[in-house]
Amino acid sequence: MSSNMIFLDLDGTLLSSDKSVSEENQKALKDAVRQGCRIVITTGRSLYSGLKLMEQLDLMKEGCYLLAFQGSVIYDCGKRQMLSADGIDPQTAVECMRALQEQGIHAHTFLLPRSISDDFVGEILTPDEGADFQRYRKVTQEPYRVLKDLSELYDPGNVVLPKIIAVDFADPKQLQDFQREYEKEEEGKLNSFFSCPQYLEYCALGFHKGAGLQNLCCLLGVSPEQTVAVGDERNDIPMIKAAGIGVAMANAHPKVKTVADYVTEADHDHSGVAEVIRKFLL
Secondary structure (H helix, E strand, O other): OOOOEEEEOOEOOOEOOOOOOOHHHHHHHHHHHHOOOEEEEEOOOOHHHHHHHHHHOOOOOOOEEEEEHHHOEEEEOOOOEEEEEOOOOHHHHHHHHHHHHHOOOEEEEEEEEOOOOOOOOOEEEEOOOOHHHHHHHHHHOOOEEEOOOHHHHHOOOOEEOOEEEEEOOOOOHHHHHHHHHOHHHHOOOEEEEEEEOOEEEEEEOOOOHHHHHHHHHHHHOOOHHHEEEEEOOHHHHHHHHHOOEEEEOOOOOHHHHHHOOEEOOOOHHHOHHHHHHHHHOO
């Protein structure tokens, strides 16, 4: 079965180490769009951050989609329309963030209105502005609001809390320890995964990149068997397993390579995405 739809992770996949997109990758994307292929950027980043990149890549057009917040939010870039948005129960979010605080780990969440506008596509909600938060935000430069108390999350109004992210640049092992220790509290409420060693992320139960792929395919009437998915980190594994052809980047985590149908010869700093597009779509 031929493939005409590709799901692409950002960091470590489409983006080089310096967070740029190579000319070769840009050309391959344009060629794929011109040939009628659907392009889906699938990221743990927020809708705000993802849409900025879609604009830069000239992908705000028909046939292009954004799965933000690990697939919890699906956005049609051609229609400028949010197709679905799901989030964490506020009570669960407060409990998780308090547990992280008690361990001295920074964590923040995101507020996303169910009806977005050009003026407001969400913001970060953070209990502090410490070093880990400032380093995290340096990449995305998105708006944020400091919470006086986590109890403010109990009554978010007509919005969703798509994910929680715990950040530790100095000692990432703390995140591994927390994930293991919080496993029982997480059960039946949340999914947790690492998008990189310094970021431990939580989404509502049942939501991850693989579910996002399946949900978008269902909305568009496309079989997942007709898709290609490309990633490099452990949070990409559900997406890679759900696609007809699952691809791991040459620089991917070893666990990602074990589930992939194909591993690229080129890494993210040498236009590995262009290699995939030429091999499976063009």
